[in-house]
Amino acid sequence: MKPLVSFLPPEVDxxxxxxxxxxxxxxxxxxxxxxxxxxxxxxxxxxxxxxxDKAVAYLEYEAFTEMAEKLIADVLIEAQSKWNLxxxxxxxxxxxxxxxxxxVIVITVSKHRKEAYLANQFIIDTVKRDAxxxxxxxxxxxxxxxxxxxxSSE
Amino acid sequence: MxxxxxxxxxxxxxxxxxxxxxxxxxxAELKEELAKAQPKAVPVLNTCRFAVxxxxxxxxxxxxxxxxxxxxxxxxxx
Numbered sequence: 001m002k003p004l005v006s007f008l009p010p011e012v013d014x015x016x017x018x019x020x021x022x023x024x025x026x027x028x029x030x031x032x033x034x035x036x037x038x039x040x041x042x043x044x045x046x047x048x049x050x051x052x053d054k055a056v057a058y059l060e061y062e063a064f065t066e067m068a069e070k071l072i073a074d075v076l077i078e079a080q081s082k083w084n085l086x087x088x089x090x091x092x093x094x095x096x097x098x099x100x101x102x103x104v105i106v107i108t109v110s111k112h113r114k115e116a117y118l119a120n121q122f123i124i125d126t127v128k129r130d131a132x133x134x135x136x137x138x139x140x141x142x143x144x145x146x147x148x149x150x151x152s153s154e
Numbered sequence: 155m156x157x158x159x160x161x162x163x164x165x166x167x168x169x170x171x172x173x174x175x176x177x178x179x180x181x182a183e184l185k186e187e188l189a190k191a192q193p194k195a196v197p198v199l200n201t202c203r204f205a206v207x208x209x210x211x212x213x214x215x216x217x218x219x220x221x222x223x224x225x226x227x228x229x230x231x232x
Contacts, residue, residue: 103231128231128232147230
């Protein structure tokens with residue numbers, strides 16, 4: 001059970017931060033429009049069909065779900081308070097994902113755009129660095145490899 | 155006895171969840187024990203962080219009986 005976050009729209013607060021279901025950015029986005037907000041920033045981290053010089057067929061994501069849920073809740077709360085956000089959300093997919101599918105989404109909502117942009121980047125950077133989530137790349141030539149994030153190249 | 159949880163690349167070397175007798179007092183000592191048990195896992199183990207009760211702990215953390223230690227390979231999310 002994910003920790004509840006008070007600044008989320010009620011229909012989104014029911015969702016887990018880690019999911020094995022498709023993430024649909026356009027559907028989620030519609031929950032975040034808010035009459036008090038002038039800016040909604042949505043980041044969709046999508047699966048690429050290539051990494052360095054390798055052709056990627058699909059990815060498999062695995063998470064330590066309980067810890068990842070807590071880490072994401074903590075970073076959302078920290079970002080909300082630091083940038084005085086109206087709302088902030090992040091969801092990461094696990095299981096088998098093909099190119100173009102959304103692996104992670106971050107939505108930030110604020111009065112003005114600067115706060116929503118900065119907070120959005122802070123949230124995705126923290127999740128990529130610290131969340132106990134891992135990916136295995138499966139290549140079109142049949143090989144497979146666990147890949148850690150190279151934070152210097154992103 | 156403690157429980158150790160392994161994830162991702164470490165599952166190539168260890169069972170996902172293992173009951174482990176306590177010989178080690180600290181995370182650093184546990185890491186050495188795991189390295190002895192599975193030398194091939196050392197390159198991965200050296201890049202891992204350790205967590206207890208859903209929070210990261212450092213190498214000096216004192217391990218208590220009945221605790222679950224989670225071994226966290228470098229993150230690959232996003």
